[in-house]
Amino acid sequence: MDRSISDESPLFELRARVDVSAAPEDVYAVVSDLPRSGEWSSECLGGEWVSGAPATVGAVFRGENLRDESVVAWAPVVRGKWITQAEVVAADPGLTFRWAMRDTSGNRQQSVWGFDIEPTEGGCTLTHHFRMDRATEGIRGIVAEMDEQEKRRFFSEWGAKVEADVTATLERVRAVIDKG
Template sequence: MGETNTKSAPLFHVRTEVRVSATPEEVYAVVSDMARASEWSVECLGGRWVSGEPATVGAVFRGDNRRGPDVVSWAPVVRGDWTTDSEVVAAEPGRVFGWAIRSKAGQAQDSVWTFEMAPAAGGCVLTHHFRMGEATEGIRGITADMSDDEKRRFFSEWGAKLEQDIAATLVRVKEVVETN
């Protein structure tokens, strides 16, 4: 099983949405404040901006993350605490905020997380989207010693995990925005 896919067949592509009783600008203010990510993210505990003007294209955020031992427990994924650097790749207030996970060398990878906001009656529709086209260095490391069957199992189970995480994140963002 190959470790990369074409743009037409990404390794992971997850997208879900929720209606939020707030303006797109109010939602954007929350999801673009990455230091507050612990309020809504399943794994990110927050972090800090390390370069660039915060929340603008090109800015880099170092996220502090935590994953429990039960997540795809048979696979050699990072567990416990770790950090990632992410580069903002989209920042249009009230419309879209997105970031790409960077490699250890500091290059944006084809692993992009995005929040999109669209006006709707009584507030907006918030869409959370994750797409990984080509395998990141992390995924390549996780799957390096796996058989083809293990890779298929990993991609299936990790995809299910991503779907659950994105859905939970949207519920949390909605709660944060609507209670502030």
């Protein structure tokens, strides 16, 4: 039996970088404030911390999201508004902030988003990254009825969408920081 693209690991590993004219601690204060993510995210409208001390390891964030109808329009992805939960898995002020998406049972999935910050002479370099080792509950549902060719097409198009989102997010974060 041939191995499916759905079984590959990592399924996605994306990153982009941007230079920011601000101190690493100031950049960290912005990117770790997930309720503000609607100011820079392509899909997350914002949300609230629902457990734990905000922006600390183990804290859980409930996000409200919105996806346009045109996103990989042929595939059965969630459209309109939906809710997610994410758990902070790394919180090192001025250096790194990461969160793992949770499934509907509240278990951490192998889908981790984050920001890394490196000091530079004029401020810092901000890296936004996403890694999905194994297909999440949502991805498994999307591709469940697809043949292998459709799965490959979906993963290609979804990867391009997420890559564009990561880059756009960085530019929006930089604009928020530049505004002060």
